[in-house]
Amino acid sequence: MATNRLFNSLNNVFITLVSLACTLPMLLVLMVSFTDERAIQRNGYQLWPEQFSFDAYNLLLLGSTPLYQSYMISIIITVVGTAIAVLITGLAGYTLSSSHLRYRNHLAVFFFITMVFNTGIVPWYLISTGLGLRNTIWALIIPTLLFNPFNLFLVRNYMRQIPQSLTEAARIDGAGDAFIAFRIFFPLSLPVLATITLFYGISYWNNWFNAIMLVDRESLYPLQYLLFKLNSEISMIQSMQSTMDLGINAVLPSESVKMATAILTIGPIVLFYPFLQKYFIKGLLIGSVKE
Known part of the structure; x- marks a missing residue:
């Protein structure tokens, strides 16, 4: 003791x-x-x-940059993109975990190949522009929407642990795949779905590459790209001040702006995590099937 x-x-x-x-x-x-x-x-x-x-926050929040609009854009693409991506990944994971699906292992190999080999930026850009996504909010959602194969395998491996007796009992009662997926598999897979929700949410929230490649309209700039652009402009002005005598004695808050940028960008993720933390538990399947 x-x-x-x-x-x-x-x-x-x-x-x-x-x-x-x-x-x-x-x-x-x-x-x-x-x-x-x-x-x-x-x-x-x-x-x-x-x-x-408070110079850094005055510059970011009260300056001429449309920070609040970019915040809304980031929130919209994170919520919408994450919800659709989790839905697609969950349904794909359920499909590949179904024992009655023929060639499911072949499909799994097909998805695995995409984890090993990458086609590169040029095909990605041509497909995105060919779909007419340029300078639309969908340019910030759809290119990242297709599920991550790693997340897919997480969901599939978790769903394969669900007893088949649940599926068989539901089919005997006349349930279809849609009912089994949404009423049985998804509720029992909340821990892994919460995990990939966090992964997708962080990916969408931190994404600035799509904006660089596909967006020219300032009204569609997400938060990360806007702050990246602002920090680049401050660094450029500082470089000009150090190399040229511009007669400007003002000190730009470059270091404090970087730190304020970090605080503003990680805030929503820090607040979002506690809502998912309760789903990171074990033993969810205990007692789901009575032997």
Whole structure:
């Protein structure tokens, strides 16, 4: 009994230290985003700033950049794209896990090949433009919409563990594949579906490549691309100031803007994760079939 208490105490201390080690970098990023640029140049990154400043957030939130519109664009493409991608991946995983499907192993090999070989950017761009996606919001959704084969195999392998007796009992009662997929397999596969939802959501939220390749309209810029563009412009102005005598003494908050950008972009993901965390559990199938 005393050994167990000692182990639990040491385990709690270890987890606390690991949690602090994970929290400190995030806290440092937050504090630097509120630090005056001149103080950063003098002292570097500090957990407690020498001089507080809201210049970075004023530039991002109150400047001429359409940040709020880009936020809405990112939210729309993340929600819509993730929902459709999870649906497609779930249905494909159910199909490949069905024992009555002929050539399911051949289809699995076909999807596996796409994980190993990549066709490149040129075919991707030609197909995207050929579908008329350029300068539309679908250009930010459809090119990333086709399910990731890795996520597909995660779902398929999880669904293959579901007892076949559930499927057989449902078919005896006259249920079709749609009923079995949405009323039996999907509810029992919530942990893996929540996992790929997080994967797809992060992928859509952080995606800026589609905007570079397929979008020229500023009204359709997602958040990541807009902030990337803003940081590039600040870096360009700083480079011009250092190489040319422009008579400008203002100090642009380049470092604090980078940190503020990180805070603004990771916020929704940090808030989104707790809603999925409850599904990361084991033993969901216990008792689903009575022997």
